[in-house]
Amino acid sequence: xxxxxxxxxxxxxxxxxxxxxxxxxxxxxxxxxxxxxxxxxxxxxxxxxxxxxxxxxxxxxxxxxxxxxxxxxxxxxxxxxxxxxxxxxxxxxxxxxxxxxxxxxxxxxxxxxxxxxxxxxxxxxxxxxxxxxxx
Numbered sequence: 001x002x003x004x005x006x007x008x009x010x011x012x013x014x015x016x017x018x019x020x021x022x023x024x025x026x027x028x029x030x031x032x033x034x035x036x037x038x039x040x041x042x043x044x045x046x047x048x049x050x051x052x053x054x055x056x057x058x059x060x061x062x063x064x065x066x067x068x069x070x071x072x073x074x075x076x077x078x079x080x081x082x083x084x085x086x087x088x089x090x091x092x093x094x095x096x097x098x099x100x101x102x103x104x105x106x107x108x109x110x111x112x113x114x115x116x117x118x119x120x121x122x123x124x125x126x127x128x129x130x131x132x133x134x135x
Contacts, residue, residue: 011053012045018063025071026082033070 006014016038023030044059045051051059060066071079 007052008049009042009045011051011056012041015053015056015060015063016041019067022064022067023071025074025079026086029074029079029082033067033074037066037070 016034019037019041020030020034023033025033041056041060044056048055057063061069
């Protein structure tokens, strides 16, 4: 199904989906932007129920252009804080994974070391003239 053969709410849904895929920002901000985009597009569809995908594009621009315009309208301080928070979370997850791997390897090393210490020792007894000789 090509974009120019869908109309109304189907066209609006497809347009919003394409705009959403072009939003490259932190999740919290993305959620708010998606709501704003959907609100604008569905308001347009209410007034123009037979609008095609191309009509929506003519009104708002391409999904990429619309996403870019919404992102550029955001406060740069807000974006900076969200990016720093996302970066801090990623670093925390990576550090936690590294610590878990180190603990895992240390546990395996300890198990191997303990296993070597408990290796069974075999010996042979020889009895001669009433005395026990260990070899």
